[in-house]
Each structure stands twice: as C-alpha cells, then as structure tokens.
Amino acid sequence: MNTKVYLDNAATTPVEEEVINAMVEAMRLNYGNPSSTHSAGQEAKALIEGVRRNVARYLNVQPGEIIFTSCGTESNNLIIKSCVTHLGVERIISSPLEHKCVAEAVRDAKVRKGCEVVYLRPDHNGDISLQQLEEALQASDKKTLVSLMHANNEIGNILDIEKVGEICKKYGAYFHSDTVQTIGHLDLDFSKINIDFASCSAHKFHGPKGVGFAYIRKTSRIKPVILGGAQERELRAGTENVSGIVGLGKALDLCMTNLDRYANHMKEIKSYTAQKLRETIPGIKFNGHSEDLEKSLYTVLSALLPFKNPLIGLQLDMKGIAISQGSACSSGAAKPSMVMMMILQDDELENTTPLRISFSHHTTKADIDYFVEALQEIYQTSAIEKTNV
Structure with a gap:
C-alpha cells in the first residue's frame, strides 16, 4: 500500500520542490570541481560560499565556522574524535539519551583512547540536571568536553543550552551540542551561547540526505579526521557535494523565512x-x-x-x-x-x-x-x- x-x-x-529544483539547476549548470581554478570550478565554489555565508548569518557566526559534511553523524564524529585526539580532551561528560552516533563516538573515545566518561543520569521526565553537570565539572581538573543534545530525537525534550554553555565556560570545558533536530526549526543565535561545536543534517528540514554541516568555533583549533585535501578550511577533505550544499542552503532558507x-x-x-x-x-x-x-x-x-x-x-x-x-x-x-x-x-x-x-x-x-x-x-x-x- x-x-x-x-x-x-x-x-x-520530504524534500521540498524548490529544493529539488535548485539542486537540479546546480547539477546541470555548476558541474565544475570547486577546487579547480578555472571559471567552471570557481562558479561551483561561489555557490558553496554563498550557502556558507547564509548559514552563518542564520546562526550569527562567522562563515569560516561552518564546515560542510555528509550529515550530522559525520559532524558529531569529527567534533568528538578531534577533541580527544587533537585538543587533549581527557574527559567527556554526556548522557545516556544521546543519539547513537554521539553515544558510540563517546564510547570509542573511552575504549580506544582511555578517555574518562561521565554520564549524567536523567530523571523520569528525561531531564538532565544542571546541578549534576556542575558537580561533575567541579570534580575534576582534566580537560573536559561536555556533549549534550539540544532536543531529544525521541521524546523532544529541549535542553537549556544557554545555561549549559554558561556552566561550561565557568569551568573551562568545551561544549558540543547535537542540534540536528533543532536547526531549521528554532531560531538559534550561537553568538549568544557559549557553544564550541554543533551539528546539522539537511534532511531534517526538507533538504537532501547526505549533506550537513558542523559548526566549529574558530578559536577551538580543531583538526580534521578525514585527510587528503584542503577542502572546507582544511577540516574535511574530499570534493564538496555542490548540489547537496545548494539543497541544504535552499531548505534552510525556506524554513527560516517561514x-x-x-x-x-x-x-x-x-x-x-x-x-x-x-x-x-x-x-x-x-x-x-x-x-x-x-x-x-x-x-x-x-x-x-x-x-x-x-x-x-x-x-x-x-x-x-x-x-x-x-x-x-x-x-x-x-x-x-x-x-x-x-x-x-x-x-x-x-x-x-x-x-x-x-x-x-x-x-x-x-x-x-x-x-x-x-x-x-x-x-x-x-x-x-x-x-x-
């Protein structure tokens, strides 16, 4: 049936018709490799940079802080793995309610890198205690990453990421939030939140599958986990998905405008x-x-x-x-x-x-x-x- x-x-x-049309036009007319120096490549590059600027404008961040990826899962893995491997994070505070990609990346950091992991226990409503978070941060001087999702993908509970960011700043911890369910649905201003890292998937707001982005605060000095090219500010090697990025941009524009x-x-x-x-x-x-x-x-x-x-x-x-x-x-x-x-x-x-x-x-x-x-x-x-x- x-x-x-x-x-x-x-x-x-479902992908919006306007998004499909924008992607088809990009595939038909802008087929150059964005890394090429000729005009066809630079036209494709210009499309990508235009979307980057618009995404940055909606989140009130710098364009260079938006790194295009294949999805939220890749973004979350990039952030968590690089924090442990390159930024010296020895301790991660998270919760049992995180998306599987975050949960497994955190578990991998514990098993393969010896990272200490602290899980905040939610109450019967699925709420995370900010007092418990503060006590966990007080308990250790180790360099710490706090990874807590903005809105739960199963029950929809919204975390007060502004307050979480304030607590993380107080104790000098990095703050990463899986924002896959909220970008495109809530008006987020990252300039007003002490958030270092966030993630996005276009297909959660009527864009195409297979494209997303990571928000990475410029001062974090994070490094890539996918090597082999200088694309995406040297943070994500590989030829960019031009039509997918165009689709992401169009979908986000439609959602934020309406x-x-x-x-x-x-x-x-x-x-x-x-x-x-x-x-x-x-x-x-x-x-x-x-x-x-x-x-x-x-x-x-x-x-x-x-x-x-x-x-x-x-x-x-x-x-x-x-x-x-x-x-x-x-x-x-x-x-x-x-x-x-x-x-x-x-x-x-x-x-x-x-x-x-x-x-x-x-x-x-x-x-x-x-x-x-x-x-x-x-x-x-x-x-x-x-x-x-």
Missing part, C-alpha cells in the same frame, strides 16, 4: 494530535515533556500506548501510515531504545508500546484523523484479544 500519511519527520523529511508560520502550524497539529489520542485511547500517556509545547520540540510527540504491540509500526504501515516506535537508528532493534529504558519503569516497558509521532508543516488534521482512526482499530483489536486470553 502506498503511504497516505507520513508521520516520521524526525527520521527524515519559521513562525511553520512553527505555529505544527504546534497546532501537535496539540490536536495529543487531544485526539487522549479522547480515543484510554490510559495513553506522553513521554518526557513531549506534550508540553514550552519544554519540548513542536515537531515530536512521544506517546506511550497502554498495551504491548511490537508490530504496531508494521500494522500502521499496512494502513498507509509511516511512523516509528523510536529513533530511526534503533527502530529495528528488538529491545526498547536507551531513551525508553532510562525514563520508563520495568512494568511500563513490559506492558506498553512507545510510538513517536513527528510532524512537518505539510501535516494536516485530516492526516491525524486518519492515523487516530487506524490506531483506534488496532487498540480495539488488542483489547478484544486480551479479553479472550
């Missing part, structure tokens, strides 16, 4: 979804601060269904609904995600089903009505089967 309703925008978003309108629409859709689910599924809960528009990202609603059904994603897919039970990087796993294991009790893990509903400005109330009706059918079937056992 073809997809009728797409509710997995936290995993990836930010208020898109955000207001998605906030309304999120509230509507929560209301319809409460009316339809007795006993449903929402994880973390997912239902709170002030404390969570408006693109994500994490529901906890009051019945166990590991096949619910497949059942909804058969009804033409694309949705996930967790992040795309862990959705294929048989066991619950680390995020769910950290915030749910054992009995909840045994008797409930998490469902991540994520929106875009294309999502309509009709989409939600169709989804809720399909979910209600599955719920009623589950209730009948439980009664007959």
